[in-house]
Amino acid sequence: MQPLTYIVVGAGWRALFYVRIARRWPQCFRLLGMLCRSAEKAEALRREYGVDATADAEKLAAKRPDFVVVAVEKSANAAVAKAWLARGFAVLAETPAAGSEQELAELWALYRAGARLQIAEQYFRYPIVAAGLHAVEQGLLGAPQAATLNLAHDYHGASVLRRALGYRPGDPLPEVRVTGARYQYPVECTDSRQGPVTDGRMQTQTRDRVTLEFADGKLGFYDFSGVAYHSFIRARHINVQGTKGEWNDTTLRRVDAAHAPHTEPLRPRLDPAYAALQDDALRALCAEWHPAVHMEPWQDEYAIATLLLDMAGLVKTNRGGYPLAEALEDAYLWLLMQQACEHPGQTFESRPRPWRDG
Numbered sequence: 089m090q091p092l093t094y095i096v097v098g099a100g101w102r103a104l105f106y107v108r109i110a111r112r113w114p115q116c117f118r119l120l121g122m123l124c125r126s127a128e129k130a131e132a133l134r135r136e137y138g139v140d141a142t143a144d145a146e147k148l149a150a151k152r153p154d155f156v157v158v159a160v161e162k163s164a165n166a167a168v169a170k171a172w173l174a175r176g177f178a179v180l181a182e183t184p185a186a187g188s189e190q191e192l193a194e195l196w197a198l199y200r201a202g203a204r205l206q207i208a209e210q211y212f213r214y215p216i217v218a219a220g221l222h223a224v225e226q227g228l229l230g231a232p233q234a235a236t237l238n239l240a241h242d243y244h245g246a247s248v249l250r251r252a253l254g255y256r257p258g259d260p261l262p263e264v265r266v267t268g269a270r271y272q273y274p275v276e277c278t279d280s281r282q283g284p285v286t287d288g289r290m291q292t293q294t295r296d297r298v299t300l301e302f303a304d305g306k307l308g309f310y311d312f313s314g315v316a317y318h319s320f321i322r323a324r325h326i327n328v329q330g331t332k333g334e335w336n337d338t339t340l341r342r343v344d345a346a347h348a349p350h351t352e353p354l355r356p357r358l359d360p361a362y363a364a365l366q367d368d369a370l371r372a373l374c375a376e377w378h379p380a381v382h383m384e385p386w387q388d389e390y391a392i393a394t395l396l397l398d399m400a401g402l403v404k405t406n407r408g409g410y411p412l413a414e415a416l417e418d419a420y421l422w423l424l425m426q427q428a429c430e431h432p433g434q435t436f437e438s439r440p441r442p443w444r445d446g
Contacts, residue, residue, distance in 0.1 A: 089364065091118040092400055094180075095148045097168055098159035099124040099133055099141065101281065102182055106157050107137055109393050116364055117396055120151045155180055155399045157208075166191045169205060170198065178204035178403045180395065184243040185412075185419040189441070192416045196443045199412050206399060206408035207415035211244040212251050213391035215356030215374055216381060220326065220335045221251050222357055228342050229330030236309040236327040238316070239381065246421035247414075249300070249308040252328045252335075260444060261302075261417055266436045268298035268310075268428030279318040291315065293322075298425045310425060317383075324381050337381045353377045356387070362394045413443040 091114065096106045099122055110119035121140040124130040133141035142148060155178040158169045166186035169179050185207045186192045199205055212221060217239070224232055235252040237245050255261055275293040277285045293315045300308035316322040328335040333342030338354045356374040358366055373386065398409030420441060427436045 089116070091116055092155070092396065093118045093120050093151075093153045094155050094157050094396070094399075095119070095121050095123065095151065095153045096157045096159055097123045097172065098157075098182075099129050100159065100161070103157075103159040104137070105389060105392055106159065106396075107139055109389055109396065112389065113365060113393060116393070120153050121148045123148050149175060149177075154178070154403055155204075157396075158182060159208075163187060166195060170194070173198055173203040173205060178206075178399065180206050180208050180399055180402075182208050183415075183419075184422060185415045187419075187423075189420065189423065192419055193442055196412070196416055199406075202406070204402050204406050205412055206395065206402050206410055207412065207419075208392060208395050209244065209247050209410055209415055209418065210388065210391035210395060211240045211248050213359075213394050214383065214387040215358055215390065216338065216354070216378075216383075216387065217248060217326070218359065219338075219354040219357035220328065220340075221248075223333075223335055223340055223354070224252060224254055224328060224330070225256070228333055228340065229328060229335060230332030230342075232306065232328055232330045234307040234309065234329050236311065236325070238311045238323075238325045240324075241312050241314055241317075242425070243418050243422040245310050245312060246425065247418040248326070249310060250414075250418065250421070252326065253302070253306045253308060257411060257414060262306075263303045264421070264424070264438045265301045266298060266421075266424040266428045266438075267432075267434070268296060268425060269432035270429040271295045271297070275315055275319070276321065277315075278320040281318060284320075296425070296429045298428055300421070300425075324383065326381065338378060353379075358390075359394065362397055364397065365390060365393050416441070416443045 096103050110117045127143045130141035156172045158181040169181040172179050232254040274290045277289045277291045293313045295313040298310040316324050341351050355377050402408035424436050
């Protein structure tokens with residue numbers, strides 16, 4: 089296959105994932121350049137990473153990449169994505185799709201008018217998460233009834249919860265009632281993006297707890313604190329209960345057709361649709377079993393790389409692997425969850441939205 093070409097708008101921590109991915113899978117991807125806010129930032133990226141970085145948008149647009157990756161701060165994501173869509177480019181935009189119902193509706197209107205947009209929601213593509221979701225899809229748990237998530241934040245959490253409850257891509261999502269609360273308390277800092285922390289400093293832990301009651305009777309319980317992303321003393325969990333089994337982190341418990349119980353480990357799953365990304369090292373990692381949910385960087389890079397491969401379909405047919413209607417719904421659920429946490433004791437109910445029926 090010819091490598092897909094792209095440029096990255098943004099130069100922060102998230103944008104650098106797309107630099108590493110292009111280097112890891114050169115047979116699949118080619119990074120043509122990065123757009124920075126300033127010439128000084130561009131020069132720093134050129135020195136440190138050896139990429140063609142610039143503050144000149146026209147220079148990068150003239151390279152005619154297959155698509156544009158938008159990886160700016162989330163408050164600007166939608167606006168920057170719309171600007172590049174207006175230029176006629178296909179866009180892979182980082183999460184969330186947008187930060188308001190109005191912006192979500194605007195993105196849907198652009199899509200309906202032919203704009204080619206996919207959102208880079210990667211958590212359900214993490215091999216360890218994909219293994220559990222595959223078990224749900226196969227019906228090994230029977231009918232999913234309730235899911236409890238302490239694994240990923242906000243729109244990421246909404247995306248995994250939705251799929252864990254068995255709502256398949258393209259299915260109309262039942263209406264939902266949302267209640268919640270937000271709490272804060274101290275915890276010792278033990279890790280960070282830069283590495284371990286051992287000086288005993290304390291940090292404030294914000295914890296959101298949300299209940300989502302879907303009209304068909306299914307329940308979602310979201311319980312998350314962002315400190316868990318970088319901590320040696322806070323674990324992350326997922327639990328999904330169905331009529332015939334339970335997925336708990338990396339363990340599957342179920343009954344078979346003869347009603348005999350089974351307990352088995354879940355190993356990370358690599359989707360055969362993305363065989364081009366598999367190498368010996370990746371397959372070896374996925375052959376292992378860990379008795380806890382691990383979110384190693386390789387899972388993040390692999391998951392994002394699958395979304396990059398999906399852009400080939402989006403460019404040609406406007407059909408990516410993560411339909412925009414799903415991305416908008418996940419962002420919409422996040423907005424409801426935020427409102428519930430900010431107004432404890434109140435119930436927020438979903439309203440009609442233009443993308444709901446896809």
